[in-house]
Amino acid sequence: MTVAGATLAAALLTFGAPPPADAAVPDTVPLTFTNNSGRGDTVYIYDLGTQLSTGRQGWADASGTFHAWPAGGNPPTPAPDASIVGPANGQTKTIRIPKFSGRLYFSYGQKLDFRLTTGGLVQPAVQNPSDPNRNILFNWSEYTLDGSGLWINSTQVDMFSAPYAVGVKLPDGTTRSTGHLKPGGYNGFFNALRAQPGGWANLIQTRSDGTVLRALAPGHGIEAGALPSGVMDDYINRVWQKYGSQTLTVTPFGDQPGTKYYGRVSGGVMNFTNGAGAVVTSFQKPDSDSVFGCYKRLDAPNDLVRGPISRTLCAGFNRSTLLTNPHQPDTSSAGFYQDAVTNQYARKIHAQMADGKAYAFAFDDVGNHESLVHEGNPQQAYITLDPFS
Structure with a gap:
């Protein structure tokens, strides 16, 4: 899993309210794939991850039924075929x-090519032109x-690709879903990215x-x-300049409005203090990669101070709200992505989502x-493979 993907998985484990004490989550939950893609290709499904009761990596x-991965090698060795033939179109x-x-x-x-190293499964990394899954x-x-229930998302943290939506059935029989694109949204996203100057069109990968x-x-x-x-450097520099003379107030917990941290840049470093004036954490000026990945100089450990502050900074940088609002997080999407220097990828994904929601970067939550979608007592889960046109 990539750094961003690992961050997102951690977020899934902590997101949402706990279910009622008497809600018993079964050992397995049915998940229905519906193929509305309009494509005639055979679909292959894989359920890969970490068994929570043992911490072992494997596949279902x-x-x-869980199957632990065998030992891998160096160079990586082929993983067992964990594919499940999915539904045909319709x-x-x-x-x-x-x-x-x-x-x-x-x-x-085509089936995906998974490999195993001595450290476990190698996830596809198609930014590498030699990755066997590139095409x-x-x-x-x-x-x-x-x-505590089921959390399931549609994610674009690593890439935007074949469209799909997720859903969960609640105990009252209703279904909660997210991830659907607007009509024409798949092509609309790629057309918008192609039209964006500054190299953004180069993010698109095509097959021969x-x-x-x-x-x-x-x-x-x-x-x-x-x-x-350096695609985000101009915005980052302007943020660092602004908060050299002004204070950035971060209130990281929506249910704790009294918990605030105050950021000021001094000597090129943004220091955050608590209400007593004590420095609680500091950030070196991030580079564009730190902003997009919400890591490196914007690392977010699973603690109660630096991690929540970093999450808030990461969202403010990607959405370009740090210059317009010195009180973060800015939770109203009306002001997102308005600066000329912003995460254009995230901007264009959100613009094409039917409900406006997406995981376009790690802390888009x-x-x-x-x-x-989350449900403490899930009855059924869904993934819908949506049309490409």
């Missing part, structure tokens, strides 16, 4: 998902099923037959040399703008 078959298929924290991959027309059309959802495969997230685009490494 269609019945929800059809459905139901599998069962176990108590896992992991990913539900799906690919069109396969695929995508994934991230989910956690544990004793002309098939559009995906757009890389901007951090991966920098890694691949597709996007200039700041202010509840993420495409995530």
Whole structure:
């Protein structure tokens, strides 16, 4: 899992309210795939992750039975075939998902190539041109099923690709879903990215037959040399200049309005103090990759101070709200992505979502703008493979 993906998985484990004490979450939950893609390719499904009861990495078959990965090697060795043949276009298929924290991959027309190292599974990294999955059309959802219920999302943290939505059935029989694009939204996103100057169009990857495969997230685009490494520098510099003479107030917890931290830049470092004036954490000026990945100089440990402050800064940088609002987080999407220097990838994804929600960067859940559904007593889960046109 990438750094961003790992961050998102951690967020899934902590997001949402706990279920009632008498809500018993079963060991497996049915998940129905519906194929509305309009494509004739065979679909392959994979349920890969970490078994929460043991901490072991592995995969689940269609019945929800867990299988631990065998030992890997160096160089990486082929993983066992964990694929499940999915539904044909216009059809459905139901599998069962176990108590896992992991990913539900799906690919069109070709099985994915998974490898194992001595440290575990190697996830696809298509920003690397030599990755064996580079020319396969695929995508994934991230989910956690544990004793507190099910969290499942549609994610674009690493890439925007084959469209899909997720859903969960509640005990009262209703369904909560997210992730659907607006009509025409798939092509609309790619057309908007192509029209964006500054190298953003270079995030798009196509196959030799002309098939559009995906757009890389901007951090991966920098890694691949597709996007200039300094694409956010102008905005970052302006933020650092502003808060050299003004104070940035961060209130990281929506349910704790009295917990505030105060940021000022001194000597090139943004120091945050608490209400007593004591410095609680400091940030070196981030680079564009730190902003897009919400890591490195914007690292967010799972604590109660630096992590929550960093999450808030990361969201403010990606959404370009730090100059217009010195009180963060800014939770109203009306002011997002308005600066000329912003995360254009995230901006264009949100613009094409039917409900406006997406996981376009790791902490897109700041202010509840993420495409995530949660239910403490899930009856049924859903993934819908949506049309490309």
